[in-house]
Amino acid sequence: FAYMNLGVMQKMMNQKNQVSLVQVSMVAGEEALTDIGKRISAADPGIHPRTVQQIARSEQTVLGKLQGLILLVTAVVLLLTLVCVATTMTAVVTERRKEIGLKKALGADSFHIGGEFLGEACILGALGGLLGTVMGYIFAQSVGLHVFGRGVDFSMSIAVLTVVLSVAVTGAASLIPVRTAVKVEPAVVLRGE
Structure with missing residues (x-):
């Protein structure tokens, strides 16, 4: 000023x-x-006085609507992520049916096979969460600097929450494909049916 x-x-x-x-x-x-x-x-009717409280209330209304929009976009992205992960894991299980059948024929039980697929999915979810956290921080930093003229503070709690949420979403989306994997009959698969 x-x-x-x-x-x-x-x-x-x-x-x-x-x-x-x-x-x-x-x-x-x-x-x-x-x-x-x-x-x-x-x-003077041409003068429009406003108090700071009036300005703050109108800004709070806009902020509330913006937060609602962000929440809606987040929910849609999570839903799409669930569908994509479930589809990908179903394709992986279908592709590896012979491997699953062979493992079962050699004595592996359903718990170990399910754990293997769920473990793979959760590891990929954790890596995706880490990558998303880094990319999100870089994007937020860029927007903060260019739009608001100041950087964004890194929040470790939000980073951890993001990774945990990524693992949880990936694990939940993998449950149906994992169930399919543990139901594979070794005799049927090894015969080539």
Whole structure:
């Protein structure tokens, strides 16, 4: 901010008798501020006084709507992730049916086969969560610097939550394909059916 005499500023800007913004600081209750604002508006209908609380309320409304939109986008992304992971894991199980049948024929039980596929999925989920955290931080930092003129602080708790959520989503999406894997009959698969 720069503070200067109104007459000097109007002369510098070559705009006599024009004011676009006046900021007044006073200590008063909300009723007193509202009353003063009404008196100013009554004196000149072209003046639109607003208190900081009014501005803060309108900004809070916009922020609330923006948070709702972000929550909706997050829910859609999680749903799409569930579908993609489930589809990919189903393809992996189908592709490895002979391997599963051979392991079962050699004595592996359903618990170990299911654990293997679920473990693979969770490891991939953790790697995806780590990569997503790093890429998300880089993107948020870029937006923060270019739009708001300041960087974003890294939050370890959000990073850990992101990785845990990634593993949980991947594990949940893999449950149906893992169930399919443990139901593979070795005799049927090894015969080539």
